[in-house]
Amino acid sequence: MYVWEEDYVVRHLTDDHGNEVEIWLTSGVTVQPPWSGLCCPACGAFHLTSFPAGYLARHPELTAAPEPKPLARVPAMPIKDIALSDVRAPLPRRLLIAVGAPVVLFVGYELYQNLLAPTVHH
Structure with missing residues (x-):
């Protein structure tokens, strides 16, 4: 089991038709809500459970997920x-x-x- 934390900013807005809309942001970029389509950065599993902010800090016995390895770089082929x-x-x-x-x-x-x-x- 892997555990990690991500910080989100949620903005509650009302559109031109009076509908309430939530916009999820992370690092200033609009993203999908955490429950839609996230996968584990360590193993790629899609079955996830979300916890409230600060959960990992209150439970030090849990091991944080390792940082994902960067993708291998493929050398570019010269145009000539x-x-x-x-x-x-x-x-x-x-x-x-x-x-x-x-x-x-x-x-x-x-x-x-x-x-x-x-x-x-x-």
Whole structure:
């Protein structure tokens, strides 16, 4: 079992429609509330229990979670080693081609069948 503390600032606001809203901040950055989607920094478990502020200080018998290890850094590949054939089109362009080409072919075939084919006589 791991235990750690995180400090949050909660702002209670009212929006333009009169609805009450809570905004959770940590280090000045807006974050999700601690009960939604947090995972243990030591083992990655998602089943968590939250305690009131200062719980860890009042229970020294609990061991604090170790600091997470930084991710390994991958050395960057020099740009001169990249061939033009290795460069791919951005995802939106590839998606447009992958979806658009079959649609254009289908519409073209339907137009041919409905407009031109009836005029052709054998």
